[in-house]
Amino acid sequence: MSRTLVNLFGALLSILTLAGVLLFWGYQSLISYGESSLKLNQSQELEVKRGGSLMQIAKGLEAQGIIQDSWKLKVLLKLHPELAHIRSGLYEITPDDTVNSLLEKLSSGKELVFSVTLIEGQTIKEWRALLQQQPRLTWQEDIFNQVLIAHGDNSGLPEGKFYPDTYHYVAGDDVKLVVEQSYLKMQAELDKAWQGRDKTIPLTSPYELLIMASIIEKETGKAEERPWISAVFTNRLRKKMRLQTDPTVIYGMGERYQGNITRKDLREATPFNTYRIKGLTPTPIAAPSGASLHAAAHPAEVDYLYFVSRNDGSHIFSNTLTEHNRAVDKYQRNR
Known part of the structure; x- marks a missing residue:
């Protein structure tokens, strides 16, 4: 082999070696870029609008200083093209996120999830005010009655017919999503309680059980x-x-209640004044929990007819009016 060919071969080998080193360095640089953390001090929302591209998002994040060298992202996507197809929605990005985890969120549609807790013992009026205040949840007027009507209930009486629990939604969801879940869960829980009830209880329908609960x-x-x-x-x-x-x-x-009940209030004839009416109230007075539904369906086997508060959340139970009056004197009249 001539010296010229030897020199050419050596030069080619050097070029190939250098190219290999540069390719390896470039690959490692992309790997490191994907594993690099976002430059954030605290979590924040990132909205991806319909039709938006990943590179548009990247440019915006780069302008905010959250990522650097967005051009590397373009090269990274050549290695992982499946991550280039992002989904619209509202996302949460955190200081723990890396470029890779951000890409995975956007491509898999792992949107920011909001939660709202409908509390047992509260009324539809209280729940309505709570739902109206929820962020990113689209509100509809009279939504509770709308859901009732959609399920064939034209009574116009939503009180108690929705289950208290924590419900989840994503940005832009309609409030109907939450309210309907609550309705369906109450129907299921009420049916379970009614079917499994103590058959001797003096209640004639699931609705009466709901009122009692x-x-x-x-x-x-x-x-x-x-x-x-x-x-x-x-x-x-x-x-x-x-x-x-x-x-x-x-x-x-209703609105007249300001924290105290007077003797006049106890004498007033309203459909809900159980000091004046016989039997149950015409509708539930709040949203009962599953535990209260179960208790209504399975009362304890005791003969108690009275109870009075100890003022600490617990009660004294009595069989007779005489015993009850003593308990009232002790815990309510401070005698």
């Missing part, structure tokens, strides 16, 4: 007392006694 919910300070509270009301219904429970009076007072 709502009253139990409002009278319960301690979870373990629910079956006893249920027993008191069940025993009173069996004996044709009025329920005489303050939360029903308060519900009937």
